[in-house]
Amino acid sequence: MSSNNAEKTSSSVQRSVQRIVIVGASLAGLSAAESLRSEGFAGTITVIGDEPHAPYDRPPLSKTVLTGWLQAEHTTLPQSVDLQAEWLLGMPAIGLDLGNREVELADGRRVGFDRLLISTGTHARTWPDLAQAALDGVCLLHTRDDAARLRARLAARPKRVLVIGGGFTGSEVASVCRELGLAVTVTERSATPLIGALGAAAGAFAGQLQRAHGVDLRCNVTVMSLEGDESGRLRCAYLSDGDILDIDVAVVALGAVRNVEWLRDSGLAFDSRGLACDAACRAFDINGIVTDGIFVAGDVARWPHPLYGGELLAVEHWGNAVEQARTAAHNMVSVPADFRAYKSLPAFWSRQFGVNLKTIGLPSFADEVVLTQGSVLERRLVAAYGYKGRIVAALTVNMARWLPAYKAMIEARVPFPPVLHSPDSSAELRPVPAGFPPHGQTTHSANAIKTGTGPSTPPPEESSTSDKVKDPRVPPGFQPK
Amino acid sequence: MLRIVVDLNRCESYAQCVFAAPTVFWMKDEESLEYDYAPDDSLLVQVERAAAACPVQAISICWLDEQLEQQGGNHSEQQ
Amino acid sequence: MIQQSLYEQVLDYANRANPYPLYAQLRQTPVTRQTDGSYVVSTYREIVSLLHDPRIGSDFRKRSVHDRPPAGLSTNKEQAFKSQVPEVGTEASASNEGSETEVVPSFIGLDPPEHDRIRRQATWPFGPPHKPGRVADMESELICLANRQIDTMKGKSSIDIVEDFAYPIPVTMISKLLGVPPEDQARLHALSEAIIEGIDLDPQKSQEERKRRQEQSGQTFKDLEQYMEALIERHRKHPGSDLLSGLITDYGPDGPMAQPDIVSTASLLLIAGHETTVNLITNGMLTLLRHPDVLERLRREPNLVIRLVEELLRYEPPVQILPNRVALADITIAGTIIQKGSPVILLLASGSRDPARFHDPDKFDPDRRDNMHLGFGCGIHYCYGAPLARLETQIALTELVRRLENPRLAYDQPPYRQSATLRGPRHLIIEIDGVKD
């Protein structure tokens, strides 16, 4: 942060590093490329991306782009002076050859590297029934093109929009629908919206907000199937509560899937939770050995955080993509003695139903939550999350200016509930259970979770039962035999 | 082409940018900042005022080359 | 005479022209406890952290030290001084504890949630989300105003930047903004002066003299209050497009502002409009004349003024000190425990010169990046008038530099105004060879 350490000389850059390849041309990839240059790296930077566009920003896709304020093409991210990168866009990487240090491209080309950054992020989870998913009117929201298509649908004023999944993306889409005066139903398989990211206590508040804004919110309800007319246009949805909804647009907002398939034969330690790396952002191989020169950043990474019991975190956060990429870039051109550890606190924001929601730290690590400032009624509040008697995260609703104080408390491992005596808090703080779903139970969009302590720790219970429960169509309370 | 991005994690909604460049930045509801990533080049001075005024220095600006944007915006130049 | 503490030396008028070496000494200990039980904070990190801390309040009624003054406190000049000085620069205050007046504290002297509500109400007719373009729309008018003032310098070889330029601009603008009729401006000027005089307690003056001034200042507050009430009445009957009319008639989701809040808000805006930007503009010209190379650059690159004003806010900020905070709980910071109920004094200008945060902090460098200065404070009490002060100063300096021929200081250094908190030259006499058109 200090301007003192901004100046870097190329002398600190490792001479042997000449060719750097970045796979994934989005926020993390661009941020890394920028940082490499400001670190003084003068060699070649090749950025490989399967989307045809220059790096653009995703957060507005579910906000200003959908409301029509911002055109989808206007989301391109700024690039600073003299980036001088080689861009291979519209070009998927399909394999990684660690032995020869080459990335294999879809057109058969192989690109060699001295250092590789993997920043392939995520894609949207699709509707499990392919025929239903292909109906005209069934939409996803992850890319700029998705957003442009969905915006066109909303502008055509559909009679009702169905949002499948009450995570952040689903909630933001529903908020925009209400802003545009469109009727909208949200189905959420668990008890409240945002439960995976914020817990049931805060989720209940989010649910109240939705209802107050006229959303037909159905919790503990799933969509069993989608049905089209003869011409293949979406017509209605069958819900697990027995209702049949007449709709012409359905937004599948079932969370994100890590883009790791292309690493299939690479020997790296990846699975559906992401690609595991150490605190210096170096990828692990399947034997739990840290690789030389292969780095990871952004949504695709699983990384250890000292404040969260050494568990590897997987987050889908803008700020993490930027910061982790910066750390990775620094380490890519440094000798190990100069490596920096990545230990930024997770931070997130969302805008929905008239409020600015921000979090710092990892709410889903918590067992308790307490209102520390403001009031639920006024929709201006700060809530602190605690785990075993210390503060681990905080949420603000239209009170973002207090976040830095909570950040400091989290970093200082202050006891929970914190003693504040702030003028806008009640005299006695009353923590309640945070209400996160049990470890391993999938929610539609957890957004930030802990994923076990080591690169080789198996994911919780990958049995056929939990596979069934992962199916978004399976209703809540379903007991597999 | 002028391009901007705001780090909304850092942003503390002081709205100084909105005062300085009210057609580029706006407050949605009470506290959410929204903005045009691609304001018209004629607004450069306003945008520079906005970026300088931000108390937490959350706003980045740059120039993007029009043709290169199609292929990834290989090149950019300041001012 | 007893040995003065470092902070007492800061307050001592003898050190007004250059308090920065004292700040550097103070920063050796980020948080120091004063003999009267207050805590002085001088380092960047600690100031920022306290300004974001929900355990720090701005409502003086929550001070326990004030309720139970330690022996000898009544003769402590510093305490008297502190309790009087409003935080004019960041959301100025018309609350003046100690004197007899019953002015309702303006939002600067309040804590959440009242503070937040009144500040939202005050912002509704002034800026986003409802009137986002209000300040930006004043640009052309400001340019005209600055040039009219510069026109009056034609034919003179020596001018006072304070009287001839830096004072008239913000005062005219704030009057205009509030909807004060031009014929009343002189009277308000006098009232505002008198109030600041009363606050500007000279530590050298006798206790009787200070008390007399305090009372006078209290009386002036009453006069101002009366004036405002009458003005509000007039605007209520004949609303215009001004801010005061907006406060009365154009309200948002929080409902209309209560009459006493309108009075205190309008009064504080008026005083702030009179007492802060004048120093920023004057400090700006002084700093430019002390750095002729930068002045020359500004003439060639007018847009440099944008960053230059930010650097000015770091390097020579008009508001040096926030003297009126209070700890609402025990706060451990930088190894010190600030006890609940203690007054907390934040040395903003010292924080902005902290070498742990700013590279080469005593250098005036308009190209400085990442310039997160504390010139307007931060946190929920961030200066309300900042957007206007910025625009006024940007335009004022640009036009001065563009039009004045060969400006130079008649003498360095200029006489300073009394206040250590709202610091700035009383006069700034410069010589010029002429005025360009």
Ligand SMILES: Cc1cc2nc3c(=O)[nH]c(=O)nc-3n(C[C@H](O)[C@H](O)[C@H](O)COP(=O)(O)OP(=O)(O)OC[C@H]3O[C@@H](n4cnc5c(N)ncnc54)[C@H](O)[C@@H]3O)c2cc1C
């Ligand atoms: C609609 C939406 C709204 C959001 N809102 C917010 C918000 O309000 N706040 C917040 O903090 N975060 C938000 N996010 C999350 C944030 O955008 C992500 O955290 C961020 O984009 C992650 O960046 P990334 O570069 O790691 O991954 P991504 O942005 O996912 O980019 C990865 C890129 O790699 C490409 N790629 C994948 N595989 C390959 C391959 N084999 N070869 C070549 N290229 C490949 C992908 O196509 C993609 O372009 C939002 C995300 C979405 C989708």
Ligand code: SF4
């Ligand atoms: S000025 Fe900065 S902090 Fe304020 S709203 Fe704009 S971006 Fe956010």
